[in-house]
Amino acid sequence: MVILGGGFAGLAAARALKGAPCRVTLVDRQNHHCFQPLLYQAATAALTANDVAWPIREILGRQADLDILMDEVEGLDPEARQVRLSGGTLNYDRLIVATGASHDYFGHDEWAAHAPGLKTINDAIHIRSRLLRAFERAEASRDEAERAALTTFVVVGGGPTGVEMAGAISDLARGALSRDFRHVAPEKARVILAEAAPRILSGFPEPLSRYAARALERRGVEVRLDAAVKSVKAGEIQIGEDTLRVGAVVWAAGVRASPAADWLGIEGDKAGRIAVGPDLALPGRPEIFIIGDLASACDARGQRPPGLAPAAKQMGDHVGARLKAEFSGRPKPSSFVYRHQGDLATIGRRAAIVRRGGWSITGYPAWAFWSLAHIYFLVGARNRLAVAATWAWNYLTFTRRARLIT
Amino acid sequence: MVILGGGFAGLAAARALKGAPCRVTLVDRQNHHCFQPLLYQAATAALTANDVAWPIREILGRQADLDILMDEVEGLDPEARQVRLSGGTLNYDRLIVATGASHDYFGHDEWAAHAPGLKTINDAIHIRSRLLRAFERAEASRDEAERAALTTFVVVGGGPTGVEMAGAISDLARGALSRDFRHVAPEKARVILAEAAPRILSGFPEPLSRYAARALERRGVEVRLDAAVKSVKAGEIQIGEDTLRVGAVVWAAGVRASPAADWLGIEGDKAGRIAVGPDLALPGRPEIFIIGDLASACDARGQRPPGLAPAAKQMGDHVGARLKAEFSGRPKPSSFVYRHQGDLATIGRRAAIVRRGGWSITGYPAWAFWSLAHIYFLVGARNRLAVAATWAWNYLTFTRRARLIT
Numbered sequence: 001m002v003i004l005g006g007g008f009a010g011l012a013a014a015r016a017l018k019g020a021p022c023r024v025t026l027v028d029r030q031n032h033h034c035f036q037p038l039l040y041q042a043a044t045a046a047l048t049a050n051d052v053a054w055p056i057r058e059i060l061g062r063q064a065d066l067d068i069l070m071d072e073v074e075g076l077d078p079e080a081r082q083v084r085l086s087g088g089t090l091n092y093d094r095l096i097v098a099t100g101a102s103h104d105y106f107g108h109d110e111w112a113a114h115a116p117g118l119k120t121i122n123d124a125i126h127i128r129s130r131l132l133r134a135f136e137r138a139e140a141s142r143d144e145a146e147r148a149a150l151t152t153f154v155v156v157g158g159g160p161t162g163v164e165m166a167g168a169i170s171d172l173a174r175g176a177l178s179r180d181f182r183h184v185a186p187e188k189a190r191v192i193l194a195e196a197a198p199r200i201l202s203g204f205p206e207p208l209s210r211y212a213a214r215a216l217e218r219r220g221v222e223v224r225l226d227a228a229v230k231s232v233k234a235g236e237i238q239i240g241e242d243t244l245r246v247g248a249v250v251w252a253a254g255v256r257a258s259p260a261a262d263w264l265g266i267e268g269d270k271a272g273r274i275a276v277g278p279d280l281a282l283p284g285r286p287e288i289f290i291i292g293d294l295a296s297a298c299d300a301r302g303q304r305p306p307g308l309a310p311a312a313k314q315m316g317d318h319v320g321a322r323l324k325a326e327f328s329g330r331p332k333p334s335s336f337v338y339r340h341q342g343d344l345a346t347i348g349r350r351a352a353i354v355r356r357g358g359w360s361i362t363g364y365p366a367w368a369f370w371s372l373a374h375i376y377f378l379v380g381a382r383n384r385l386a387v388a389a390t391w392a393w394n395y396l397t398f399t400r401r402a403r404l405i406t
Numbered sequence: 407m408v409i410l411g412g413g414f415a416g417l418a419a420a421r422a423l424k425g426a427p428c429r430v431t432l433v434d435r436q437n438h439h440c441f442q443p444l445l446y447q448a449a450t451a452a453l454t455a456n457d458v459a460w461p462i463r464e465i466l467g468r469q470a471d472l473d474i475l476m477d478e479v480e481g482l483d484p485e486a487r488q489v490r491l492s493g494g495t496l497n498y499d500r501l502i503v504a505t506g507a508s509h510d511y512f513g514h515d516e517w518a519a520h521a522p523g524l525k526t527i528n529d530a531i532h533i534r535s536r537l538l539r540a541f542e543r544a545e546a547s548r549d550e551a552e553r554a555a556l557t558t559f560v561v562v563g564g565g566p567t568g569v570e571m572a573g574a575i576s577d578l579a580r581g582a583l584s585r586d587f588r589h590v591a592p593e594k595a596r597v598i599l600a601e602a603a604p605r606i607l608s609g610f611p612e613p614l615s616r617y618a619a620r621a622l623e624r625r626g627v628e629v630r631l632d633a634a635v636k637s638v639k640a641g642e643i644q645i646g647e648d649t650l651r652v653g654a655v656v657w658a659a660g661v662r663a664s665p666a667a668d669w670l671g672i673e674g675d676k677a678g679r680i681a682v683g684p685d686l687a688l689p690g691r692p693e694i695f696i697i698g699d700l701a702s703a704c705d706a707r708g709q710r711p712p713g714l715a716p717a718a719k720q721m722g723d724h725v726g727a728r729l730k731a732e733f734s735g736r737p738k739p740s741s742f743v744y745r746h747q748g749d750l751a752t753i754g755r756r757a758a759i760v761r762r763g764g765w766s767i768t769g770y771p772a773w774a775f776w777s778l779a780h781i782y783f784l785v786g787a788r789n790r791l792a793v794a795a796t797w798a799w800n801y802l803t804f805t806r807r808a809r810l811i812t
Contacts, residue, residue: 058586070542132437140493405436405437
C-alpha cells in the first residue's frame with residue numbers, strides 16, 4: 001500500500017501501520033517532515049531550519065517494513081491502481097492521500113512572487129531572507145522615506161499564522177535586531193496585520209480576538225480590520241484605498257488544497273479539498289483514503305475536523321489503525337470521531353491564547369502552556385531539548401542566532 | 407576608512423581597529439561570517455548552517471564606531487579613493503581589501519555546474535543537497551548499475567579540504583545513512599579522492615601524506631594519485647583515461663582570488679592574488695592594504711603566509727593595529743611577521759594529522775586536538791557549546807540531524 005505525503009497525517013498513518021502484515025511505501029517530494037506549527041519561528045530567525053524539520057528517514061527509519069521514496073506525484077490512475085511519480089509508477093492495493101494544502105491567492109497568482117506564504121522550510125528560509133534583507137537595504141539607504149518604506153512589513157490574513165507572524169516580526173525588530181544597526185532603528189519598524197474580516201482569529205470567541213488585537217497593538221503591530229488587499233507588487237501593497245510602500249509582505253490568507261482532486265478526476269470543494277465521510281474513504285473508491293488538510297471530512301458525530309496538526313494526526317492514526325486491523329484480519333475500528341483538544345494561538349514573547357473546552361486563558365500563562373505543549377509534541381527527545389535550549393537562550397538574551405540570509 | 411570582506415582577515419582588522427579615532431565601514435555581500443574550516447561538516451550534514459556561520463552584526467555589533475553594510479563591490483577608483491557598490495559609492499581615506507578567494511576550474515568554468523566547490527554557506531547547503539539527493543535517487547531506482555553510479559562520489563583535489571570532504575562523505579555513508587535505506591547500502595558507496603599530483607596533502611611531510619592516504623583507504627575511500635581530471639559533465643567525470651558515472655562531484659582543487667586586481671587595474675599573480683610586501687600595503691598606494699587569501703604577501707622574514715585562517719587573522723590584526731596606531735598618533739608597529747601555528751588536517755571520525763614545529767601526531771590524539779582547537783577558535787561562547795554538544799551527540803549516536811535537502 002502507498003501513502004502520499006509525509007506531513008502530520010501521512011506520518012501518523014505510517015506509524016499506525018507499524019507491524020501490519022503489508023508493505024508500505026511513503027512518498028514525499030521532500031526528504032523531511034516539517035513541523036508547521038513552529039515554521040513561523042524559523043521564518044523570523046528564532047529557530048533554525050533544523051529545529052523545525054527532520055529527515056523522514058530518521059523519524060520512520062526503524063520501521064523495517066516501510067519504504068520511503070523522495071519523489072513527486074504527477075498523477076493517479078484509480079482504475080489501474082497506480083500512482084505516477086516523476087521517477088516511475090507505483091502500484092497500490094490501498095492508497096492514502098495526505099498531500100496537504102498550500103496558499104491561495106484568490107485568483108491573483110501573480111502576487112505570489114511578492115507575498116510569499118509559509119508552508120515549507122524553503123518558504124521559511126525565503127521569508128527570513130526577505131525580512132533581514134529589507135533591514136540591510138534600509139541600513140544602506142540614505143533616503144529617509146526609502147528607509148521607512150523598507151522597514152514597513154505587512155502580514156496578510158488575521159488567522160493564527162498571520163497573528164503569529166505579525167507578533168514574531170515585531171519581536172524580531174524590537175528584540176534581536178534592535179542593536180544591530182547604526183542608521184535604522186528596527187524598533188520603529190511598522191508591522192501591519194491586514195484582515196479582510198471585521199475581526200482577527202475569527203475561529204476564537206470574540207473576547208479572545210479582542211485580547212489578541214490589543215496584545216498585538218501593545219507590541220507595536222497595527223491591526224487593520226475590514227482591510228482587503230487589492231493588489232501586491234514589488235515593494236508595494238494596496239490595502240483597501242491605501243497604497244503602502246513596503247519592505248516585505250507575508251501571505252497568511254488563503255488555503256488551497258494540493259491538486260489531488262485533479263489527479264483523481266473528481267470535483268473538489270472551492271478550496272480544492274475532497275469530501276469524505278466518517279470512514280475517510282473516497283466515496284465509491286473504498287481503497288482510497290483522503291486525510292489531513294486535503295480532506296473535507298465529516299466525522300461520525302457530524303463534526304468537521306479543522307485544518308490543524310492534531311486533526312491531521314488523528315485522521316492518520318484512524319486510517320492506519322483501520323487498515324492494520326483489516327490486513328491482520330481483526331475487526332475494523334468504528335468510524336472516525338474527531339476529538340478537539342483545544343485552540344492555541346501565540347502572539348509573541350509572553351502572550352498567547354489558549355481555549356480548551358469551556359475555559360480559556362491568555363497572556364503569560366497561555367504562552368507558557370503553548371511553549372510546553374509545542375516542546376512536548378516535537379518529534380524526538382534530542383530535538384525537544386535542543387528547541388527548549390534555543391528558546392530559553394533566546395528568551396533570556398533577546399538574541400536570534402538563526403538570522404542568516406542564504 | 408573602509409574594509410571590504412567579512413572573512414577572517416576583514417573581521418580581525420575591524421576588531422583591531424576597535425576604539426581607534428576613525429569611522430570604519432565593513433562591507434560584505436553576505437550578512438554572515440562563515441567559519442570556513444568547518445564548512446565541510448555543514449556540507450556533509452554533521453553541522454547545520456547556523457553552527458558554522460554567524461551574523462556579522464552579531465559578532466561586531468557592539469563596536470559602536472563601526473558601520474556594517476551588506477552590499478556587493480562593483481569596482482574601485484583608487485584616484486578618487488572611492489569604492490563602487492551595487493547600492494552607491496563609499497569614500498575612503500584608508501582601504502583594506504580582504505575579499506578572499508574562490509574556486510578555480512583551470513579554464514573549464516563549464517565544470518562548475520557539475521562539480522560545485524566549497525567556499526560559502528550556500529555552497530555547503532548545495533553540496534549537502536546533492537549528496538543526499540543522490541542517495542534518494544539511488545533508493546528510487548530499480549536498475550542495479552544506476553544505483554551503483556548514483557552512490558559513487560568523486561572529490562577532486564587532495565589538499566586538506568579534499569581529504570576532509572572525502573573522509574566526511576565516507577563517514578556519512580557508513581554512519582548516519584547506513585540504516586536509512588531499504589534498497590541501497592550506503593556503506594557500499596564508492597568515494598574516490600582524485601589528486602593530480604603523486605601524493606595527497608603535498609604541504610605536509612611525506613610520511614604524513616602516506617598516513618592520511620592509508621587512513622582514508624581504511625575508511626573505504628579510493629585514493630587515486632597522478633589522476634588529473636579531463637572532463638566533468640552531468641553525472642559523469644573523466645579521470646585520466648577512466649570515465650566514471652557518478653552521483654555527485656565535489657571540487658576542492660584550484661583556488662582563484664576574488665577580482666580585486668581587476669578593480670585596481672593591476673596585474674595579479676596566476677591565481678589572481680595581489681603581491682604585497684611586509685607592510686601589506688599595495689606598492690605605490692600606501693593607503694590600500696591587501697590581506698587574507700587575496701594577498702600574495704612576503705613578510706619581514708621572507709616567509710609567505712599560507713592561505714589559511716590563522717594567516718588571514720594575523721594579517722588583519724597587523725593592519726588593524728597599524729592603522730589604529732597611526733590614527734592615534736602612536737608609533738606604528740614594525741613590519742608584519744607571520745607566526746606559523748602548525749598544520750592540521752582531519753580525515754574523519756577519530757583520524758587527523760597535526761604538525762607543529764618539529765613534532766607531529768596522527769590518529770585519535772590528533773583528531774581530539776583538532777576538535778578542541780576548532781571549538782576553541784569558534785566565535786562566541788554559546789556557539790562553542792552548541793557545536794560541542796552537536797559533535798558529542800553525533801559522535802555518540804552516529805546520527806547527522808542536519809540532513810535536510812532544501
